[in-house]
Amino acid sequence: MSAIYILWLREVKRYTRSRAQIVASLGQPMLYLLVLGFGLGPVFKRAGNGDYFQFIAPGVIGMSVLFSSIFSGLGLLWDRQFGFLKETLVAPVSRLQIMTGRTLGGATVACIQGLLVMVICLLAGFRPHFSAIPLALGYMVLIALLFAALGMAIGSGLQDMQGFQLIMNFLVLPIYFLSGAMFPLSDTKNVLKYVTRADPLSYGIDGMRNVLGAPNAAFDPRLDFIVLVVVGVILLVFGAYRFSKIEA
């Protein structure tokens, strides 16, 4: 247990210590929120879909949780590069404990990041059901765990920076753009309809929209919850398996 705790603490310390990085990582969500939120707002309203700003806020929160959690898993690549990974792999603790500590740490950091973005959203004019914020946090935790595990599974096999670019462009960004963070999923058709429904982030953001009372939620909140839990557990097992196969 103490091994899990110390590795969790390491992730949190590394995050809170890199202030510049925290500020930098808030830039992108703010850009989406303010530029798209206010820029596309009038068009959205004219199309009869309600307040776009209220709609996109949970999407932007989901985006920051996604990026932060998946990058924490990919952080394995850095630890490999700078050697710290070996220190943990040769210690007398199981790989499962190491993986668990790291994943929980990454997920915690992602949730802090998500909360910071939520505060920005509130300051910018987002008006959810305030009493539902703890529930929304629950969805954040599920998103964070799921993608931290996915990041861990991928990070376990990454050897260098080239692979990182590929993952960014062919996995992380598609997951974001296809999640319905920026457009309502209920109106999607044909291929897009199926692809968006295969994206686990869709359910995370939809779940937050449901509980926060944002417009245009597409699914039942219970479905959102079940999908996140099931996919999350599968990815945690997969991540643990991949991590156990790393060669020191």
Add this chain to the structure above:
Amino acid sequence: MIRVQNLVKTFGSFTAVNDVSFDVPAGEIFAFLGPNGAGKTTTIKMLTTLLRPTSGAISLDGLDPQTHQNEVRKRFGIVFQDPSLDGELSAEENMEIHGVLYHVPHKVRRQRTEEFLKLFELWERRKDQVKKFSGGMKRRLEIARGFLHTPRILFLDEPTLGLDPQSRNQLWTIVKKVNETERVTVFLTTHYMDEADRVAHRIGIIDHGKLITQGTPRQIKEQTDSETLEDAFLKLTGSTIRDESADPAAAMRQFAKMWSGGRR
């Protein structure tokens, strides 16, 4: 303390370690020497549970690294060829993580952290982020960390690579001191023959995966009729330069992938 019998490791058709046997008694400083690619690091990896031998037997403090992985891991400390510290954290925090991972009780952890950081002259800088340390300081911290959990054996894989003579001198002086006070067995590799001559009680020389000779530095010099250990080493292993791929570790990983049973 360390007993190796007929150890063999092959990667595909390449034999990295070929029928190597040696014994290192408790409390001894044993230097394992050889040109690049001779099989030193592969041997250390097998001794430290990171690689499974193709055949042969290893016993560390009476235990087989394969069957008693965690027990064996508690008994040794290792300083790798490449750094393995977290640069974002402080020296103290790096020690803390290590202590927790090796199940060192809180009180002992604090006591030994202070003792070893002082011994390695890092105590004043304990709160500083490791990324601000010089190369020599980082090495010292890694070795201090290796001693933290009171290992029976300390493996040092080329610990002085790239350090200036002052740092090297200081480092070996401390290692020798701890070897005497704590009776810890030290298994080291180095390319600096003068270091091995000065520090090691006994030396083993490996080339092309085979152990060519072993004995005290004096025995090896006498055996080859050489003035210095460096001359003896060159006589035994020849003076041709060994071509190695840019990153031997990466090449090894490639080989290891082909040989799925070696995964750990």
